[in-house]
Amino acid sequence: xxxxxxxxxxxxxxxxxxxxxxxxxxxxxxxxxxxxxxxxxxxxxxxxxxxxxxxxxxxxxxxxxxxxxxxxxxxxxxxxxxxxxxxxxxxxxxxxxxxxxxxxxxxxxxxxxxxxxxxxxxxxxxxxxxxxxxxxxxxxxxxxxxxxxxxxxxxxxxxxxxxxxxxxxxxxxxxxxxxxxxxxxxxxxxxxxxxxxxxxxxxxxxxxxxxxxxxxxxxxxxxxxxxxxxxxxxxxxxxxxxxxxxxxxxxxxxxxxxxxxxxxxxxxxxxxxxxxxxxxxxxxxxxxxxxxxxxxxxxxxxxxxxxxxxxxxxxxxxxxxxxxxxxxxxxxxxxxxx
Amino acid sequence: xxxxxxxxxxxxxxxxxxxxxxxxxxxxxxxxxxxxxxxxxxxxxxxxxxxxxxxxxxxxxxxxxxxxxxxxxxxxxxxxxxxxxxxxxxxxxxxxxxxxxxxxxxxxxxxxxxxxxxxxxxxxxxxxxxxxxxxxxxxxxxxxxxxxxxxxxxxxxxxxxxxxxxxxxxxxxxxxxxxxxxxxxxxxxxxxxxxxxxxxxxxxxxxxxxxxxxxxxxxxxxxxxxxxxxxxxxxxxxxxxxxxxxxxxxxxxxxxxxxxxxxxxxxxxxxxxxxxxxxxxxxxxxxxxxxxxxxxxxxxxxxxxxxxxxxxxxxx
Numbered sequence: 001x002x003x004x005x006x007x008x009x010x011x012x013x014x015x016x017x018x019x020x021x022x023x024x025x026x027x028x029x030x031x032x033x034x035x036x037x038x039x040x041x042x043x044x045x046x047x048x049x050x051x052x053x054x055x056x057x058x059x060x061x062x063x064x065x066x067x068x069x070x071x072x073x074x075x076x077x078x079x080x081x082x083x084x085x086x087x088x089x090x091x092x093x094x095x096x097x098x099x100x101x102x103x104x105x106x107x108x109x110x111x112x113x114x115x116x117x118x119x120x121x122x123x124x125x126x127x128x129x130x131x132x133x134x135x136x137x138x139x140x141x142x143x144x145x146x147x148x149x150x151x152x153x154x155x156x157x158x159x160x161x162x163x164x165x166x167x168x169x170x171x172x173x174x175x176x177x178x179x180x181x182x183x184x185x186x187x188x189x190x191x192x193x194x195x196x197x198x199x200x201x202x203x204x205x206x207x208x209x210x211x212x213x214x215x216x217x218x219x220x221x222x223x224x225x226x227x228x229x230x231x232x233x234x235x236x237x238x239x240x241x242x243x244x245x246x247x248x249x250x251x252x253x254x255x256x257x258x259x260x261x262x263x264x265x266x267x268x269x270x271x272x273x274x275x276x277x278x279x280x281x282x283x284x285x286x287x288x289x290x291x292x293x294x295x296x297x298x299x300x301x302x303x304x305x306x307x308x309x310x311x312x313x314x315x316x317x318x319x320x321x322x323x324x325x326x327x328x329x330x331x332x333x334x335x336x337x338x
Numbered sequence: 339x340x341x342x343x344x345x346x347x348x349x350x351x352x353x354x355x356x357x358x359x360x361x362x363x364x365x366x367x368x369x370x371x372x373x374x375x376x377x378x379x380x381x382x383x384x385x386x387x388x389x390x391x392x393x394x395x396x397x398x399x400x401x402x403x404x405x406x407x408x409x410x411x412x413x414x415x416x417x418x419x420x421x422x423x424x425x426x427x428x429x430x431x432x433x434x435x436x437x438x439x440x441x442x443x444x445x446x447x448x449x450x451x452x453x454x455x456x457x458x459x460x461x462x463x464x465x466x467x468x469x470x471x472x473x474x475x476x477x478x479x480x481x482x483x484x485x486x487x488x489x490x491x492x493x494x495x496x497x498x499x500x501x502x503x504x505x506x507x508x509x510x511x512x513x514x515x516x517x518x519x520x521x522x523x524x525x526x527x528x529x530x531x532x533x534x535x536x537x538x539x540x541x542x543x544x545x546x547x548x549x550x551x552x553x554x555x556x557x558x559x560x561x562x563x564x565x566x567x568x569x570x571x572x573x574x575x576x577x578x579x580x581x582x583x584x585x586x587x588x589x590x591x592x593x594x595x596x597x598x599x600x601x602x603x604x605x606x607x608x609x610x611x612x613x614x615x616x617x618x619x620x621x622x623x624x625x626x627x628x629x630x631x632x633x634x635x636x637x638x639x640x641x642x643x644x645x646x647x648x649x650x651x652x653x654x
Contacts, residue, residue, distance in 0.1 A: 048519035161609050191381035191546065193606045196590035200605055218520060221549075221592025224599055248596045262524035264553030266593055269572060273553070275524035279489055 009077070010180050010212040011037040011060065016074030018055050018064060018236075025284035029055040029069075031236035034310075037180070037229070042206070042213040044227035044244075046220065046259070050280050052236040053216045057182045060214075061099055062091055079179050097127040100173035104185035106165035110157040116143070116168045117153030120175050127176045142171045145208075146201050163194035167201060177209045184216045199226060220263060224248060232256050235281055235291035238310070242317035252319040254296045257333045290322060298323050298331070342408070343508050343540040344393065344426075345369035349402035351385075351392050358615035362388045364564040366402075367640075370557075372507075375534065375541040377555030377572065379548060379587075381610055384561040386544045390510040393542065394426055395419060407507070424454060427501040431513035433493030437485040443496055444481045447471070450503045470499040473536075475529060491522035498529065505537070512544045527554060548591050552576055557646075560584050563613040563621040566640060570647040580649045583622050620652065628653055 013035040020027040030052040037043050045053050058064050060076055062083050076083040079098050086094065103109045111119060120139035124130065130138070140150040146167040157165060166186060173181060183202065187195040203226060206213055215226055223230055223244070230247040232240045232255065240253035251257050258276035265271045278295040281287055287294060293303040300322060308320040323329045351363040363385045370376040378386045392399045395411065404412050411422060430436035437446055447467045457463045468478060474495040485493055494514060501509055511530065515523040527550065533539060545551050551558055552572055559569040560583065568581040579585045589604040608625045620626070623633040632652050640650040 048521060163609055191610065192548070192590045193381065193586055194609060195592075196603055196605050199592075200603075219592060220594035224594050224596055225592045244596055244599075248594070258521060260594070262520045263594060264527075264549040266549050266552060266576070266591060269552045269576070271553075273524040273528055275528060276521035277525075279491070279522075 008038050009036055010039055010041075010079055011035065011214075012075075012077040013056075013060070014075040016056065016059060016076065017072040018052075018059055018074075019070050019072055020068045021070055022068050027068075027283045028286055029236055029283060030059065031286070032074075033233075033236075033238050035231060035238070035241075037212055037214065039179075039212055040210050041229055042215055042227045043229040043231060044223035045214055045216045045231050045233060046218065046223055047233035048218055048280065050235075050283060051233040053233055054184055055236075056233075057101060057184055057214065057216055060180075060182060061095055061101055062086070063095075093127070096123055096173075096178065097176045098178055099180045099182065100176075100178040101182040101184065102166070102169050102173050102186045104188050106162055106169055106189060109169055110165060112157050115154050115156055116148075116160065116171075119168075120153075120172050123172050123175045139171075139175065142175055143168070145205060146171045147197070163190055163198060166190060166198050170198070170202060170205065174205050174209060174211065177211070179212060180214070181206070181211045182214045182216070185218070186215075187222070188217075188219075202226075220248075220259060232259070235283065235286060237291065237320065239292065239321070240317075240319045241310075242313075246314070246317040250313075250317065251331060251333050252313060252317065252324070253292075253321055254298050254323075254331060255292050257331045258295070260333060290320075298329075340371040340374075342369045343372045343374075343406070344542070345403075345405040346389075346393060347403040347405070349389065349392060349404070350400045351388050351397065352400045355614065357612075361564050361613040361616055363392060363399075364613065364616070366561075366564075366566055368559055368566065368569065370508075370540055370542060372540055373534075373538055374556045375543050375554060377551035377558040378542060378544045378561060379546065379551050379558060380561035381546055383563075383610055383612065385564040385613075386561050387512055389561070390428065390512050390542055390544050394423075394428055394510055396428070420454075424504040425506050426508045426510070427504070427506040428510040428512060429494075429497050429501050429514045432517050433490055433497050434485075434517070436497055437493060439485055442482050442484055443471070443476070443488075446485075446496055447499045447503055450500060454504060456504070466503075470502055473502065473533070474499045475525075489522075490518050491525055494518065494526050495529070498526075498533070502533065502537070506539070508540045508542075510542045510544065513546070514543075515550060516545065516547065523550075530554070548587060560587065563610065563616070565621055565637075565650065566648075567622065567650045568648065569640070574647055578647075580643060580647070580654045581622075581651050582626050582628055620650075 016030055016033050018030040020029055047053050059071060064071060117139050121135045124135040124138055140153050143153055144150050148164055148167055187198050217223060227244055230244055231238045234255050240247060240256050261274035276295050281291050289304045289306050290308045293299050303322050308322055310318045310320045311324050312318050347367050349363055349366045353360040353362055366389060380386045391397045393404055403410060444467055447470055448463050451457050457466055476495050515526050543555050555572050558572050558575045559566045562583050568584045579588050586604040586606045606625045618637050620633040620638055623629045638650045638652045640648045642648050643654060
């Protein structure tokens with residue numbers, strides 16, 4: 001990941017800080033994150049409610065609602081373009097063409113008064129110089145690709161089930177073959193057998209169009225199944241980042257460990273769940289030191305006092321934890337223990 | 339022989355809709371032994387929540403029998419039912435909408451006690467509320483807060499404290515952790531497990547999450563379109579699933595393990611439909627990969643294949 005030629009990168013985020021300035025105080029949603037994504041790779045952005053995953057995604061599209069959202073600092077380069085410096089016209093060209101996003105809730109992401117076919121056609125015509133007829137033909141083609149019969153293109157969203165709506169959204173998002181697809185909890189609202197269908201469609205299309213992807217999820221199972229790289233977020237910061245293998249089998253951060261210990265293990269039903277004690281900190285009043293310190297079982301005095309820097313463990317693996325200043329520190333979760 | 343806490347026999351709940359009769363729960367029978375947990379799993383619309391509500395008679399069954407602690411409660415009067423509700427309670431999925439926003443934690447937990455005239459003395463009531471709060475792990479200082487001031491995990495604890503207020507024997511847990519983050523989910527699951535031991539509770543645990551039910555339940559029943567298609571001890575069901583639907587469900591669970599990444603999955607075609615005016619056929623036939631003419635001709639009965647392992651499929 002280090003020293004890669006910039007042209008290999010689809011996405012590069014540097015020191016992104018996003019706050020929401022509300023009457024009740026400033027919500028520090030994203031607090032200085034760095035991310036890179038190479039072509040054709042899938043990055044899993046993992047964390048619980050309020051970790052800042054969705055804010056990060058919206059920033060990549062320059063869609064942070066303003067007010068109250070303010071991008072305090074940072075640089076976001078998508079496909080060589082500096083997103084935060086584009087004017088609205090340019091952004092409209094970029095969204096849907098260079099970067100697309102699929103949202104969690106398929107029920108509210110489609111326009112109820114247009115047919116599914118019209119909504120895909122619209123996207124294609126916005127970005128490409130094609131006739132309406134040609135756009136319509138392509139819309140039907142891509143519907144077929146996501147597993148929806150072509151003749152249903154003339155139906156309205158309410159005639160589609162949840163799984164089909166999500167597939168229609170995937171069709172819209174991929175209609176112009178974007179370089180980067182951001183999927184924000186794309187299957188959370190779906191049943192598990194439908195989730196399996198949707199994930200399969202997504203990974204097939206991603207292969208076909210050579211799209212890079214950011215998969216935002218709280219489900220470590222989905223990460224294991226779909227991602228190459230993983231970044232774990234907590235209170236607006238990346239606390240651990242690496243390859244799938246790094247994060248899952250050589251877990252370093254106590255929070256990542258806590259997540260793994262909290263989930264029931266399908267192959268070992270008797271395994272005890274070890275919850276992370278306490279709650280996520282109030283984002284309007286984050287601790288001075290490490291944000292995870294109040295819940296951490298390895299906490300030391302300096303964790304409360306000093307902010308944490310990212311430490312490089314290997315070429316691919318980084319962690320933000322003071323404990324690794326001690327050379328012999330290791331967490332309790334053993335490699336491969338699940 | 340172990341005592342039975344709750345038994346349902348040929349339970350049916352039909353809803354009239356404009357498109358016809360919706361057979362939400364159709365001929366479901368099972369029983370739960372005292373001190374055990376039966377997990378009821380299935381996808382949205384399979385009738386699992388309706389089953390839970392019919393058992394508590396929060397909605398009236400269309401047909402069938404509900405036997406609670408040896409007593410047929412299917413036809414008992416409202417007054418008798420009120421007495422009975424002390425013994426059977428429910429914990430809801432969404433701690434955001436199941437608590438009255440205008441009541442404090444104190445009022446929410448003490449309301450069922452008040453309604454049943456169990457404690458009249460104010461100081462004694464406060465003691466009881468604090469005791470319940472301690473049982474579910476809520477700090478004393480939260481006694482006068484309102485639900486909106488609490489996070490999801492704490493709200494669910496309030497819901498649990500309220501359910502425990504009348505010392506029930508049987509609790510229907512309807513997706514109690516689905517709305518919570520994993521680290522909080524584990525806290526609540528551990529709490530429910532602790533309470534079960536502490537008070538000798540019997541649970542009907544309704545969920546769509548197979549990993550959770552596998553961890554939590556002693557026995558599991560899988561529902562599809564209003565019918566139980568398979569029922570077995572949890573261990574047996576996961577190691578040796580027999581119904582094609584159960585196999586597909588288990589296979590579809592994403593496993594947080596790098597080595598199972600390229601596992602071959604069973605991907606079902608189609609989607610869950612509504613069980614409206616269902617003819618006598620296997621309800622899974624439309625999506626089943628082993629479907630045969632017989633499946634369209636008659637619905638399979640739930641049969642015991644090995645001891646304690648029941649399956650409703652013509653070809654098992």
